[in-house]
Amino acid sequence: MPQSTPPEIYEITQLKAGRFRMGAKRSCQKDDGEEPVRTLTLSGYGIASCATTNAQFRHFVEDTGHVTSAEQFGWSFVFDAAGAQLDQPGSWWARVDGASWCAPGGPGSDLTGLEDHPVVHVSWHDAVAFAKWAGGRLPTEAEWEYAGRGGLDQKRYPWGDGSPTDKHRCNIWRGVFPHENTAADGFAGTCPVDAFKPNRYGLYNMVGNTWEWTADWFSRDYHALSRVDHDPQGPPVGDGKVLKGGSHLCHKSYCARYRVSARSASAPDMTTGHIGFRVAFAPKETTP
Incomplete structure (x- = not known):
């Protein structure tokens, strides 16, 4: 029977059914497939207000x-x-023997002081297993973007169009990527999952900090060819799963994917120090 993580560190935001405009007029990177802008309708669902933490994953x-x-x-x-x-x-990625969710820097590292940071070095398969245990699932890409926008129509970021480099609104690379990280926003790596202000739906760190796994297979143009406009999902098969939100390693000079419409992909068994996830849930039943 599914268990639940401690309620004091696991809050679920209920989102009502609604319509929104997903995507962007053009992609951040040539083959990302953010375009076209399309109007979609989603059923109601719940979603974790924060990414899954190290403390939650340890409990699991x-x-x-x-x-x-x-x-x-x-x-x-x-x-x-x-x-x-x-x-x-x-060149900034190194294969490190012994690196894992509980030793994020490799042998000799641990989670001391990182209990409220997002769990990393987890594959899509690990994320799915946790979500099932918690009584939920991974969000579809459309659900993730609907949540990330926080009710703002076609804005670049969860807070609007204001640049994240003008104010410290999220955890991204500060300085000259990849040579110098000034950590001007207070964090040289990941940050607590509830750092920075939430969006209008009360969801934290929908951009920056860590990429987040979604349920969908990635395709450059499947969504553009599909006529499904209600609770859409990705193609039935693929090579990589959609990632959303960007990470603390994103920088405008290299990867400006810290926008709500931005997308990337990774093989479902891939693990790195900048990919995490949050969980979606069936809508909470209400009595008339």
């Missing part, structure tokens, strides 16, 4: 004995400041 592991993909593989990808100095795309 202790309750189920779940062994994550990274632990099975014996390694995961960790940001490598030394490799970043090579100034080559992807």
